[in-house]
């Protein structure tokens with residue numbers, strides 16, 4: 001599985017680049033390999049329309065020796081190409097247009113060569129624009145859909161954010177969550193499967209999670225697989241360990257007891273996130289009366305302080 005992101009903005013640190021950040025982050029988290037190419041830093045000449053490429057069987061065949069040679073190789077190696085660009089004059093900026101024109105050599109429709117080098121690949125669009133979405137993006141999106149149809153590519157769809165105030169518009173929770181959902185859609189389309197919670201836990205805190213889980217008949221010292229426990233057990237452990245890390249605790253990968261103590265200390269000092277997480281950890285995993293009493297006190301204090309997570313959790317306990 002491989003993804004190629006082509007950033008078509010002349011600004012390698014502009015709005016579109018900002019919108020690519022959650023995309024890159026999600027791909028990293030998913031462990032999927034990708035290339036990110038800012039076309040502003042590359043030299044891709046316009047297509048000459050010479051059609052030499054159309055007679056090159058099994059090869060890209062463009063006689064122009066510039067950065068498009070490497071980009072063409074990366075397109076061929078990718079399962080999905082994300083075209084990330086601002087809308088310029090109802091289409092894409094010049095550098096992206098040059099790349100699109102120069103993909104001519106990947107489709108072999110007009111000469112002696114017959115076999116496409118990229119048919120079947122997936123294409124997705126990530127756009128920024130000044131006008132509202134439909135007015136701004138429809139011409140470019142239509143053009144890309146036509147290209148996909150013509151070249152036998154699969155168009156996956158688009159996500160876009162309107163630029164009214166500049167880069168801050170790309171950082172809103174709505175924009176970031178939108179890009180994340182867009183990335184998941186792309187990942188699923190290329191056969192990526194979202195890991196289960198135990199798999200995430202195992203990845204992030206390999207041994208710590210196992211040692212922090214409540215001991216059941218299924219968990220033995222020798223066992224290497226994580227036991228089949230309800231999701232809420234994994235959430236309670238995983239989020240507590242994440243919080244310990246986020247607040248400066250260094251997990252040693254073996255015992256979680258010091259990490260739990262660290263979060264409890266924060267809870268005792270009035271940290272409402274810690275109160276909520278420690279309370280949920282004990283309520284989910286412990287049947288010791290002292291632990292449970294501390295947990296209920298922390299939870300009530302966090303609820304009184306207006307902590308939303310604690311409040312939701314408190315309500316869910318009451319409705320059980």
Ligand SMILES: Cc1cc2nc3c(=O)[nH]c(=O)nc-3n(C[C@H](O)[C@H](O)[C@H](O)COP(=O)(O)O)c2cc1C
Nearest residue numbers: 009014015016086087088089090128130131136163
């Ligand atoms: C030359 C130029 C042309 C533009 N044309 C359009 C357009 O046709 N429609 C639109 O909605 N926005 C247009 N915009 C606004 C950009 O799409 C928008 O500001 C975008 O977020 C810039 O992204 P960037 O910071 O990555 O370059 C244009 C901007 C420039 C500089």
